[in-house]
Amino acid sequence: MPKKGVLDPQGKAIEHSLHALGFPEAHDVHLGKYVELSLDGVDAEQARQRTDEMCRKLLANGVIEDYHFELE
Amino acid sequence: MRWGVVTFPGSNDDHDALYAVDHVLGEEGVSLWHKDRDLKGVDCVILPGGFSYGDYLRCGAMARFSPVMESIIEFAHAGGLVWGVCNGFQVLCEAGLLPGALIRNRNLQFVCTTVRLRTEETDTPFTCRCTRGEVLTMPIKHGEGCYVADVVTLERLEQNHQIVLRYVDGSGRVTPEANPNGALNNIAGIVNEQRNVFGLMPHPEHATEKLLGGEDGLKLFQSVLATCTEGTHRRGTAVAPGH
Numbered sequence: 001m002p003k004k005g006v007l008d009p010q011g012k013a014i015e016h017s018l019h020a021l022g023f024p025e026a027h028d029v030h031l032g033k034y035v036e037l038s039l040d041g042v043d044a045e046q047a048r049q050r051t052d053e054m055c056r057k058l059l060a061n062g063v064i065e066d067y068h069f070e071l072e
Numbered sequence: 073m074r075w076g077v078v079t080f081p082g083s084n085d086d087h088d089a090l091y092a093v094d095h096v097l098g099e100e101g102v103s104l105w106h107k108d109r110d111l112k113g114v115d116c117v118i119l120p121g122g123f124s125y126g127d128y129l130r131c132g133a134m135a136r137f138s139p140v141m142e143s144i145i146e147f148a149h150a151g152g153l154v155w156g157v158c159n160g161f162q163v164l165c166e167a168g169l170l171p172g173a174l175i176r177n178r179n180l181q182f183v184c185t186t187v188r189l190r191t192e193e194t195d196t197p198f199t200c201r202c203t204r205g206e207v208l209t210m211p212i213k214h215g216e217g218c219y220v221a222d223v224v225t226l227e228r229l230e231q232n233h234q235i236v237l238r239y240v241d242g243s244g245r246v247t248p249e250a251n252p253n254g255a256l257n258n259i260a261g262i263v264n265e266q267r268n269v270f271g272l273m274p275h276p277e278h279a280t281e282k283l284l285g286g287e288d289g290l291k292l293f294q295s296v297l298a299t300c301t302e303g304t305h306r307r308g309t310a311v312a313p314g315h
Contacts, residue, residue, distance in 0.1 A: 002175075007220055007254065009178050033129075058137070061130055061166065063173045064220060 001032035006064045035059055047071055073099045073300045076114030078144070078160075080106045080135045085121035085157065085277060092277040093118075097293050106138040115300045116153040117144055119160025121213075121275060131174065131216045132162030141167060153197055153296060154269045158214055161261075161271030169269045170262060171229065172221030178254025182215040186285070187252055187274055189237040189260050190244050196263050197299035198270040199236055201291050207244045208237070208288040210274040212252060217273040219255035219262075226256060237261035237272055 002008040008030050015029035037054075039047050051069050060067035075093045079086045086103070093101035102112050106124075111117065125134035135141060141163070148154045148169050156164040164170040177183060188209055191202040202208070221229065229235050237260040241250040246258045253273070261272030276289025 005222075007175065007178070007218065007256075009176050009180055009218070009254065013180055058133060059129070061133065061173055063165070063171075063222075064175060 001066050002030050003064055003066050032065070044071065073116070073297055074102055074112070074114040075099060076102045076104045076111055076117045078104045078106060078117065078119050078140055080122070080124035080138060080163075082124045082126055083120050083122035083159070085159075085275065088275075089118050089120045089157070089277040092280045092289070092293060096280045096290060097297060099297060104140055106135070106140050109139050109143045111140075111143050111147055116155060116296050117147060118277075119144075119154070119156040119163050120277070121158035121160065124159055124163065127159070127216075130162075130166065132159060132164075132166040135159075135163045136166040145169065148264075148269050151266065151268050153299070155198060155296070156269075156271040157275055157277065158212075158217075158273055161273055162216065164269060164271045170264055170271045171225045172219055172262070174216050174273070175218045175220055176216050177214070177218050177252075182213070183217070183252045184211075184213040185252060186210070187212050187260070188240050188242065188244070188250065189274060190240040190246070191236070192238055193233050193236045193263070195233075196236055196267050196270065196295075198263070198292050198295050201295040201298055205244065207240060208279075208291065209286050210276055210279045210289050211285070212274045214253070214273055217253040217255065219253075219259040219273075221256065229259075229262060230257070232265055234262050234265065234267075235259055236263055236270065237274070 011030040018026040055067045077086050077089045090101040093099050102114055162174045165173050188207050191199055191206040194202050194204050238246055238258040239250045239260050241247050251258045263270045276292045279286045279289030
């Protein structure tokens with residue numbers, strides 16, 4: 001997701017459209033990315049560490065984005 | 073002088089940059105393939121415009137991990153001249169060689185137009201042949217050119233005189249109307265603190281001949297040439313800011 005305070009023109013445009021469609025209560029709209037992936041040969045702790053590393057190195061850009069992940 | 077121009081899958085201004093170097097400037101252009109680690113002894117590396125790796129995930133995010141980029145990051149850390157245009161600027165930000173990031177244009181539209189740029193700094197290897205305050209005209213064509221950085225970074229860029237080019241109006245004034253993409257402080261191009269890495273969204277390689285609409289971009293190529301041939305730049309000893 002875009003970090004708080006970073007310009008988010010896509011979120012703004014979506015918010016305007018929601019207001020125009022009769023959802024005036026919608027605010028703080030932000031558009032992010034959703035990535036799904038499978039892991040082989042790692043236990044839960046390794047999966048957590050490896051996924052965090054993937055996020056830091058490639059999946060998110062720490063300058064403009066925050067990330068969080070869930071393991072199933 | 074040897075210029076290296078990188079080709080990533082999806083680069084599309086690489087040949088324009090090679091043309092500018094070979095045919096207009098009369099120097100030697102060397103093509104560098106994204107899978108090669110060898111920089112072939114070039115004096116300056118250009119990361120061209122285009123859509124490297126389809127611009128998937130984020131613009132420049134994948135290119136940053138290509139083999140050639142590992143060598144370019146080392147080259148830059150040793151003081152080598154690295155110049156990113158448009159997608160190349162995005163790659164340099166993703167690689168951490170330049171601060172900040174480039175996000176979707178404020179109006180969410182791809183912009184293809186001609187812009188005016190004020191030369192804010194001339195004590196860089198890329199603009200030493202320009203005069204301070206000189207307004208240059210060049211084309212832009214991008215969907216993600218809105219430069220952003222946090223407040224502290226932005227302040228440091230201003231204080232260190234790292235903002236090289238700003239979007240301005242016909243009278244050379246920084247105005248919101250002259251800003252084509254919403255970039256903070258009308259930033260069109262920046263250098264790193266050591267001043268040997270330069271990124272800009274406009275396309276100097278498309279402005280090197282009158283036939284193409286103007287020659288202002290050539291001044292940036294001539295600046296690098298002068299820097300390398302007149303010995304004002306040595307690898308590992310980047311030009312210091314002279315303020």
